[in-house]
Amino acid sequence: MEMAARREPSRPSAEPESAATAVRLDGVKVSFVIRGAAVFDAVAPTSFEVREGEFVSIVGPTGCGKSTLLNVTAGLLKPSAGHVEIFGERLAGLNRKSGYLFQQDALMPWKTALDNVAIALEVHGTPRKEALEAARGWMGRVGLARFCERYAHELSGGQRKRVGLAQVLIRRPRILLMDEPFGPLDAQTRQIMGNLLLGLWAEDRKAVMFVTHDLEEAIALSDRVVIMSAGPDARVIGDHPIDLARPRDAAEIRLDPKFHALHKRIWDQLREEVAKTYEEGAR
Amino acid sequence: MEMAARREPSRPSAEPESAATAVRLDGVKVSFVIRGAAVFDAVAPTSFEVREGEFVSIVGPTGCGKSTLLNVTAGLLKPSAGHVEIFGERLAGLNRKSGYLFQQDALMPWKTALDNVAIALEVHGTPRKEALEAARGWMGRVGLARFCERYAHELSGGQRKRVGLAQVLIRRPRILLMDEPFGPLDAQTRQIMGNLLLGLWAEDRKAVMFVTHDLEEAIALSDRVVIMSAGPDARVIGDHPIDLARPRDAAEIRLDPKFHALHKRIWDQLREEVAKTYEEGAR
Amino acid sequence: MRAASLKLLALQVLVAVVAIGIWHVGSSVPIAGKYFLPEFFFSTPLDVFQRVVKLFVSGEIWRHLWITLTETLLAFVIGSAGGVAIGFWFARQPLIAAVFDPYVKMVNALPRVVLAPIFMLWLGLGIWSKVALGVTLVFFVVFFNVYQGVKEVSPVVLSNARMMGMTERQLFRHVYWPSALSWMFSSLHTSVGFALVGAVVGEYLGSAAGLGYLIHEAEGVFDVTGVFAGMFILSAFVLVIDWLVTLVERRLLVWRPQAAVGQT
Amino acid sequence: MRAASLKLLALQVLVAVVAIGIWHVGSSVPIAGKYFLPEFFFSTPLDVFQRVVKLFVSGEIWRHLWITLTETLLAFVIGSAGGVAIGFWFARQPLIAAVFDPYVKMVNALPRVVLAPIFMLWLGLGIWSKVALGVTLVFFVVFFNVYQGVKEVSPVVLSNARMMGMTERQLFRHVYWPSALSWMFSSLHTSVGFALVGAVVGEYLGSAAGLGYLIHEAEGVFDVTGVFAGMFILSAFVLVIDWLVTLVERRLLVWRPQAAVGQT
Amino acid sequence: SAQGLEKPSITLGGGEKPLLYYLPLTLAERLGHFKEQGLTVEVQDFGGGAKSLQALVGGSVDAVTGAYEHTIRMQAKGQDVRAVIDLGRYPGVVLAVRKDKADAIKSVADLKGAKIGVTAPGSSTFILAQYLMTKAGLDPKSASFIGVGGGASAVAAMQKGEIDAISHLEPVITKLESLDAIKVLVDTRTTKGTMDTFGASNPAAVLYLKKEFIDANPKTVQALVNAFAKTLKWLQSATPEQVADAVPEPYWLGDKALYLKALAASRDTYSPDGTIDPASMKSMLDLLTATDPQLDAGSIDLAKTFDGSFLKNASVK
Numbered sequence A, B: 001m002e003m004a005a006r007r008e009p010s011r012p013s014a015e016p017e018s019a020a021t022a023v024r025l026d027g028v029k030v031s032f033v034i035r036g037a038a039v040f041d042a043v044a045p046t047s048f049e050v051r052e053g054e055f056v057s058i059v060g061p062t063g064c065g066k067s068t069l070l071n072v073t074a075g076l077l078k079p080s081a082g083h084v085e086i087f088g089e090r091l092a093g094l095n096r097k098s099g100y101l102f103q104q105d106a107l108m109p110w111k112t113a114l115d116n117v118a119i120a121l122e123v124h125g126t127p128r129k130e131a132l133e134a135a136r137g138w139m140g141r142v143g144l145a146r147f148c149e150r151y152a153h154e155l156s157g158g159q160r161k162r163v164g165l166a167q168v169l170i171r172r173p174r175i176l177l178m179d180e181p182f183g184p185l186d187a188q189t190r191q192i193m194g195n196l197l198l199g200l201w202a203e204d205r206k207a208v209m210f211v212t213h214d215l216e217e218a219i220a221l222s223d224r225v226v227i228m229s230a231g232p233d234a235r236v237i238g239d240h241p242i243d244l245a246r247p248r249d250a251a252e253i254r255l256d257p258k259f260h261a262l263h264k265r266i267w268d269q270l271r272e273e274v275a276k277t278y279e280e281g282a283r
Numbered sequence C, D: 001m002r003a004a005s006l007k008l009l010a011l012q013v014l015v016a017v018v019a020i021g022i023w024h025v026g027s028s029v030p031i032a033g034k035y036f037l038p039e040f041f042f043s044t045p046l047d048v049f050q051r052v053v054k055l056f057v058s059g060e061i062w063r064h065l066w067i068t069l070t071e072t073l074l075a076f077v078i079g080s081a082g083g084v085a086i087g088f089w090f091a092r093q094p095l096i097a098a099v100f101d102p103y104v105k106m107v108n109a110l111p112r113v114v115l116a117p118i119f120m121l122w123l124g125l126g127i128w129s130k131v132a133l134g135v136t137l138v139f140f141v142v143f144f145n146v147y148q149g150v151k152e153v154s155p156v157v158l159s160n161a162r163m164m165g166m167t168e169r170q171l172f173r174h175v176y177w178p179s180a181l182s183w184m185f186s187s188l189h190t191s192v193g194f195a196l197v198g199a200v201v202g203e204y205l206g207s208a209a210g211l212g213y214l215i216h217e218a219e220g221v222f223d224v225t226g227v228f229a230g231m232f233i234l235s236a237f238v239l240v241i242d243w244l245v246t247l248v249e250r251r252l253l254v255w256r257p258q259a260a261v262g263q264t
Numbered sequence E: 001s002a003q004g005l006e007k008p009s010i011t012l013g014g015g016e017k018p019l020l021y022y023l024p025l026t027l028a029e030r031l032g033h034f035k036e037q038g039l040t041v042e043v044q045d046f047g048g049g050a051k052s053l054q055a056l057v058g059g060s061v062d063a064v065t066g067a068y069e070h071t072i073r074m075q076a077k078g079q080d081v082r083a084v085i086d087l088g089r090y091p092g093v094v095l096a097v098r099k100d101k102a103d104a105i106k107s108v109a110d111l112k113g114a115k116i117g118v119t120a121p122g123s124s125t126f127i128l129a130q131y132l133m134t135k136a137g138l139d140p141k142s143a144s145f146i147g148v149g150g151g152a153s154a155v156a157a158m159q160k161g162e163i164d165a166i167s168h169l170e171p172v173i174t175k176l177e178s179l180d181a182i183k184v185l186v187d188t189r190t191t192k193g194t195m196d197t198f199g200a201s202n203p204a205a206v207l208y209l210k211k212e213f214i215d216a217n218p219k220t221v222q223a224l225v226n227a228f229a230k231t232l233k234w235l236q237s238a239t240p241e242q243v244a245d246a247v248p249e250p251y252w253l254g255d256k257a258l259y260l261k262a263l264a265a266s267r268d269t270y271s272p273d274g275t276i277d278p279a280s281m282k283s284m285l286d287l288l289t290a291t292d293p294q295l296d297a298g299s300i301d302l303a304k305t306f307d308g309s310f311l312k313n314a315s316v317k
Ligand SMILES: Nc1ncnc2c1ncn2[C@@H]1O[C@H](COP(=O)(O)OP(=O)(O)OP(=O)(O)O)[C@@H](O)[C@H]1O
Pocket: A032, A033, A034, A040, A042, A060, A061, A062, A063, A064, A065, A066, A067, A068, A069, A103, A231, B153, B154, B155, B156, B157, B158, B159, B184
C-alpha cells in the first residue's frame, strides 16, 4: 500500500488545507438523442460542487441520472449544455484525475483478477513486479487473496465488484467516482468495504462522489448527501450536510441518534420523489 | 395481466392444497474445475427443499454459492454430486418449469425493452399482438411504460433489472428463481417491486427461491430464510421460518416488533459467517 | 452532418487524384531514364479512362457486365447462404464440427484454379461453373466467421433465452442469428470482393462473355489498357454491391450503441 | 477424454473412408453405362495414393514442398501482420478508415490472376511474387475481421481502461488486441488456406518449382493422378499449419469461458 | 565453347513445357545440348505464352520460347523483341467439329452461329479460327468463341457438348481424336494443311529475346542458337520412340501410344533448319491484320522481327 502511494507520481505531498473545489458542474444538462430521432432530456441543467477532501453521496430514484452525472464528470460523456471544471480547469476530454468504479462489470476478461488490479499501476509506469505485489496486497484488503488467479467469469458478482474496487483504489486517484460500489455485497462486507474506503479517504483528502441506493450507507459515509429528483429532467432537489463526527465507523455510526434524525429527514424527501418516478413511469 | 395468465398453457387451474415439494436439492455438491487444473469446491453437499407456494430467501456472504445453487436448480449447471428434483421428478437438462432472473444483465441487446418482455410469451405461442399488449402492461407495472422502445444500452442499471423482472414474471412460471432482483433499485422502488412480487405469488402459489443481500427484505417477503456459510465448501447453516402474518406489505411489516426479533436473531448468525469469509479471503 | 460528409467526399476524391497523379507521372515521366510504371504494364490513366468511356459509349460492355453481375450476385448469395447455414449448423453440433473440421480446412486450401476443369465438367461452360468458383471462395470466409460468431454469443443472454423456454429454432432466430450478425457482415464485406474475383477468374479460365473474358482477351493481345479498363469497371461495380450490403447492415444492426452523442 | 478423442478420430476416419469409397466406386463402377466420376477427370483413389507414395519415396517432392511451404508461411505471416496492423489503424482512425474504405474494397475485388504479371515485374520470378499473391488474399480476410473486432470491444471495459489512464498504445496492448483476438483467429483459419492458394496459384502462373508447378505440369498432359496427388499433399499440409494456429489460439485465449463442467 | 560467354546462366520462359509445342526446348534440355554450349538454363513455366512475354519485357527472364507473332505485336507496341531461331514452322492448330455436328458443319463456311472452343480469347487458336472464318467470307462475330483452357477442361467441354467446334493444339486434339469425338476440318500440323491455309509456312514457336539482350550478349545468344539448332537436327532423324524416351515419362499423357500418335501427327510442324523466310513472315502479318484491325501493318518492319545471323553462324556438329 505504501508502495502504491510512493509510486503515484502526480500526488502532491502537501496539499493546502483550504477547501479548493475538486469537481464543479456548471449548468450541466444531458439530453440523449435516441437513434437520431427522439430527444430524451435525462438531466436538467444542474450545478453542483465537490470540494477537495469532501465525501458526497448522491441518492435518487432509479433512472434519475446518477450514472449519467458521473459519466459527465469522468469526461466520458459530453454534456449537452454547461460544463465541468476539475480543480478549476475546464474539462475537455477525459478526466485524468479521477478513478471511476462503474456500475456495470468492467474488468478485462482476458486478465486474471490480480492482473486487472496490477495493470492500473503498470499503466503509470510501476514495474510489473512491484505492481503485482501491491495488487496482491489490495486483493487481500478486499477479501479476495485466494482469488488472485481467477478470470472474471470465474468470480461471483460480489467478488467482481470488489476486484473493480481494488482496481480503482490502488491508483489512489485524487477524485473518486463510485457508482453503487457496494451494490452486490452483503451488509457486513459493505461495512468492511465502507471502512476501508473511509480510511483511504481520510489519509489523503480525496474528493469522492458516491452513488448509492442505501441511504443509511450514504449518511454513514458522507459529508453531504445530494438528492436528485426523478427523471426525465432530473434536478438536484436536496443537499443535506451530514454533521456527524469523524472518524466514523460505518457500522457503529448507525446507532447514533443524530444519524436517525438525519435519516428520517432525508428519507421523507426521497420517498416523495420515488413515488413520483413510479407514477410517471407507469403512465 | 389476465391475458397473460389465460395464455400460460401448462398452468393447472386447481392445485391440490397439500404442500407438494416444488424444488428439492439432494446432496448437491458443486466443484469447479479451474482451467483443467485446480478444483474449487464451491458448495459442500447440500440438501434443501422448497415446497409449492413457499417463498424462500437465501442469504449468505458474498461468493458463498447462492448463484451457483440457483444455476443448479435451473438446470444450467450439473452438480458434481447429488441431484435436483423438480415436482418430484429428477432434473435432467434444463428446468423448464422455472423462470430465472439472473444476477447479471441478460436482456437481448438487439430487442427493445418491450420486445424483450413480449418474446417470453411469444416463445410459448402467444400471437405477437397479444404478447405485445401484455408486455406493455408489464412494462407499466414495473414503472417503465415510457421506456418500451429503448434498447438495453439506453436504459439505466435499475431500469434494465426491472425489464428483466417483467420478462420473467410475464410467463408466470411455477417456480421463480431470483438472484438479487432488486439489487440496483432504490429502497422505495424495491418495496414497490416487492409488493408486486408478493401479489403475484399469493395469486397462484408459486415456489420462490429469492437471493438477496438485504436481510430485512428477505424477512419481509419470505416464509423461510436460509443462511449459507462462507465458501469454499459452503453449507446451509441456518433455516429460519418467518412466522409473520400474511398478507404482508413489504414496507409496513418492518414496523412489526416480531420482525425486529427475527432480524436480530438471523443477523447475529449471519454476521459471524461474513466475518469468517472475510478472514479466509484475506489470508 | 452535411459538412462532414462533404469533407469526407473531398478527401476521398483527393486520394483518387493523388493515386492517379502518381500513376500518370510514373507512366509518362522517366526517372533516371526508367519509367517507374512502364506503360507496357500499366498503361496510362488517360488511355484507360478513354477506353472505359468507349466501352460504355459503344454499349459493348453492357452484355459482359450483366453476365458478370449475375454470376457475382449468385456466387455471393449462394456462398453466403451456405456459409451461414453450415456455420450455424456446425456451431450447434460440436461433434459434427469436430469430425468435419479437418476436411473443411483441407477443401479451403485447394487452389480454385485447379478445380476449374472439374466445375466445367459438372456444370458446363455457362454461368454456373463461374458461380461455383465464386461460391468456393465466399463460402469459407462466411462459414468461418459465422461459426465463430455463434460461439461468441453472450452466455448469460443465451442462458436467459433457454430458461425462457426457447426451442432450438427460436434460439437460432432470436439469439444466435442477431448475435452473429456483426460477424457475418464483417465477412460479407470481404466476400463481396471474393464473389467477383471468383466470377472473373472463372470467366478468365473458360467462357464466352463477361468482364473476365474481356480482360483475358485484352491480355492475350497485350492490350494493358483494356485490362486496366476492365479492372476499373470491376471495382467500381463491387462498390455498388458493397454499398447495398452496408445498407442492409445498418438496418439490421440499429440496436448497436453508436458512438454516443459527443462521446469524447 | 481419451475415449472421446478416440471416438472422434474414428468418426473422422470413417468420413474419409466413405469419401474415398464414393470416389472409388464413382471412378471404377459404371452406373447405367456411365461413370459418375470418370477416371479421366478424377483418377482413382488407389492411383493417387500410389503417386503420393512415389513422390515421397523418390524424394522428388521435398524440394517443391519446401518452396511452397516457404511461400505459404511468408504470405500468411506478412498478410496477417499487415491485416492486423492496418485493421487496427483504421479502426482507431475513423477518418482514415472512411476515406480509404472504398479503395480498400476496390482493391479487394481485383482478380489476383490478372495482377500476377505486375507482381512478377516488381518482384521477379522468385518466391516473392508468389508471396505477394498470397498476401493479397490473406490481407483482406484478416483486415476486415480485425477492423470489426476492434469496433466490437465492450464499451464499458474500454471506458474503464481509459479512465485508468491508458495511453493509446496501452489501450492497444491491453484492450483492443486481446478483445479482437477471437476475431483475428477466426480470420486466420480462413487465411491459412488462402495463403496456400495464393502461393500455388502464383506458381501455377509462372515458376520453376513448387507444388503449383507440379500440378500445372501434370494438368497439361492430362495427368489427373498427378493433379490430385498434388492437391492431396497440399491439403494435408495446410492441416499442419492450421493445427499450429490452433495451438497458439488455445494458448492466447485461455481466459475464455469454456463450456462449463457438466454444462447441459 | 564455354569460354567467353557473357552470361552463362540463362532464365528461359515457356508456356507449359509438357506440351508438344515446346518439345524442342524439352529436348535441348534433356539431351544436354545447353550444357554442351556451356550454358546453365533454368526453365520457368508460365500459365500461358502471354505471361512469359510479359516476364521477358519486365526483365524476369532472358529468353522465351514462344509465338513468333509476339515479335510483331511487340514491334507495334514499341518493344524491340526479335526471334533468333524458328522451332515450329507451322502453327499446329487444328480446327475440328464435334462428331455429331459433322453432318451440319462440313467446312469453315458452315461455322456461322457455332460455338467454338479456343484455348483463350486472344490466343493463337482464337486468331486462327477467326482468320479462317474471315477467309471463308464469314464475319467472325457470327460465331461465339469460348475460352476452354488447355488440358482436361477442353476435353470436358467437347465431351459435354458445350461447344460445337474446337480450335486447339496438341495433345488435346489427339486425345479427342482417340476418343473419336471430333472430325478435323483444318489441320495446320501438316505441310499440306498449312500451305492450303496460308500459302506459306507460318512460324509458331520461336526463340525470341530482347534486342538489347542480343546486342549485349552475342556469344550467349549464339550458344543458345547452337543448342537449339542441334536439337532441331536431332529431331529430324529421331524416331518417335527415341523422342518419347528422351522426354520425362510424365509427359506421355499417361499413355505412351497416345503420345506417339500425337508426336507423329505433329512431326511436320518442327522446323528442319530454324530459318524464317519473308513469305512466312508475311503470312503471319496477314493473319494478324486480318483479325486485329488495330494493328497497323504499314508500320511493321518484318525484317526486324527475325535475326538470322546467329543461325548462319551456327556450328552444328
Ligand atoms: N444512451 C442512452 N440513450 C438514451 N437514454 C439514456 C441513455 N443512457 C441513459 N439514458 C436514460 O437516462 C436516464 C438516466 O440514466 P442513468 O443511467 O444516469 O440513471 P441512474 O440514476 O444511474 O439509474 P440507476 O440507479 O437505475 O442506475 C434514464 O432514464 C435512462 O433511461
